[in-house]
Amino acid sequence: MFKTLKDFKKKIVFRNYFFLLIIQFTNIVLPLITFPYLVRVLGAKNYGIVMMAHSLAIFLGIIVDFGFNISATREVSLLKGDKELLSKFYSNVILIKTFLVLISFGILLFIVSFVYKFNVNKEVYLYSFGIVLGQALFPTWFFQGIEKMKIITFINLLSKIIFTALIFIFIRQENDFLLAPIFNSLGFIISGFLGLLISFKYVNVSKPNFQKIIQIIKESFSLFSSNVFVSLYTTLNTLILGLFTSELLAGVYVSMEKLIVAIKSLYSPLYQAIFPNISNKKNIEIIKYVKRLIVPVLLSGVAIMLFVIVFAENILEFVFDNELITSYYFILQILASIAVFSSLNMLYVTLLLPALKKYNKRLKLLVLAGIVNIIIVIPLIKLYSIKGVAISASFTELFLLLLSFLGFQKLKKIKN
Structure with missing residues (x-):
């Protein structure tokens, strides 16, 4: 067969x-x-x-x-x-x-x-x-x-x-x-x-x-700790915004965030399906496999980001039909960069490092990202309100991407 x-x-x-x-x-x-x-x-x-x-x-x-x-x-x-x-x-x-x-x-x-x-x-x-x-x-x-x-x-x-x-x-x-x-x-x-x-x-x-x-x-x-620190720049941002401003602004922000989460979710099934299959391979084979995915993931992320930036106002008007939420379309434009940053981060942090059983390395990266977000998110919210939390979320994903890129360059040097 x-x-x-x-x-x-x-x-x-x-x-x-x-x-x-x-x-x-x-x-x-x-x-x-x-x-x-x-x-x-x-x-x-x-x-x-x-x-x-x-x-x-x-x-x-x-x-x-x-x-x-x-x-x-x-x-x-x-x-x-x-x-x-x-x-x-x-x-x-x-x-x-x-x-x-x-x-x-x-x-x-x-x-x-x-x-x-x-x-x-x-x-x-x-x-x-x-x-x-x-x-x-x-x-x-x-x-x-x-x-x-x-x-x-x-x-x-x-x-x-x-x-x-x-x-x-x-x-x-x-x-x-x-x-x-x-x-x-x-x-x-x-x-x-x-x-x-x-x-x-x-x-x-x-x-x-x-x-x-x-x-x-x-x-x-270490995986648990990693996931907790991930939540410091994803899940908990809505809570922090609500605590320091109002439930109204939290509702507006989470409406945008849900759309970005939906975009990020497009990559999850691919990584989840691949993970059990490659986790038993040799390290060098895993690294080569992941390397082949970088270009298509990057190109798709850039295409999605540009689409969201150009049509942000139209997307919100179509999806929510709410004048208040649509008036904050610039928040969605800021968050659009996450389509690129997160898709590549997940490739490294969600697929490659766990497949190599490098849980401690994964933990260190995510701890750093979580700490960076917590350090900057509250001051940014106080300065720029809802715009501040969007800037913090996007910057943290970019910071994690830079760390992931440097880490991947080192891993490529691994010999079989």
Whole structure:
């Protein structure tokens, strides 16, 4: 059927990429339908409150994930031929994630109890925690490792369709803004339970091994730290802007940011599909493989950036149909550069370094980027308000790109 093993692997990568592309397409298109609707119905301020809560939930989700989207995916890809070892590893990871969910909920309770802006709308933040729970339940890392992307695709579609349908059916006025986090959480929790149940088809429940658990935590800690620092210049920027200005401006900014996230998401399925396939190759082969991707990724990023800069006002008017948001089109033009910077950063930080198991090097880069953003974002917000956070986000991505380029030049010198 296949002439060579190489042809077979190519087909697997293509199939996985196809299913992940469907997921990303869903993640892009459905929010572009629901978010503009929510802005119009709830108003920019209430929308800002909902999205600040969503940003906090995503940050807490990073804690629960603990870098397993990379480390556990890699380990599962190595163990998938041995059901007994795979089952033991699976059980250990699930126990760790359960413990992390409890820690995350404790952090949330502390924040909504002692931070005034969060306390005023604490119900929104508490209801949004369902996103964290749903993500913890769904073993995406497991299905990616065994290369069963079809399962992830169908369940992801189901959750997004449920969320979208409930939004349009029940949210009709500004006072309904509490329903948005409830419906979003419901979609995540349902898909999480389904994913968890299906995963038991491939593994058996095993008694956790605490020595192995400690080992898994140590191996994933640098990845976890990396992801936390990434959130310092991505997820948390919306929260910081809302805290230092207003929920209204946070709502305006996150509307632009969602469009940029949608653009960044175009590259994620490609890297996710390639990762399990190249992670077992020799270092020199991995580096050569990634090198071949640089030019097409760069050209596509530049094309997207130029399109967004030229048509920023038209894009916002078409998507949101909101005069306030459209009047801030220059923010989208500033953020457009991220299409180039981030696509290349992800190639190096999300694909190459994890495939080479250079987790500490990855950690150092992302720590530096996170620190740079935190240092400059608050002064820039105080000086330039919403424009300041856009400048900070773009500059941080550029800074990370420069570090990644220098790091890649050194890696190319590696001998087989």
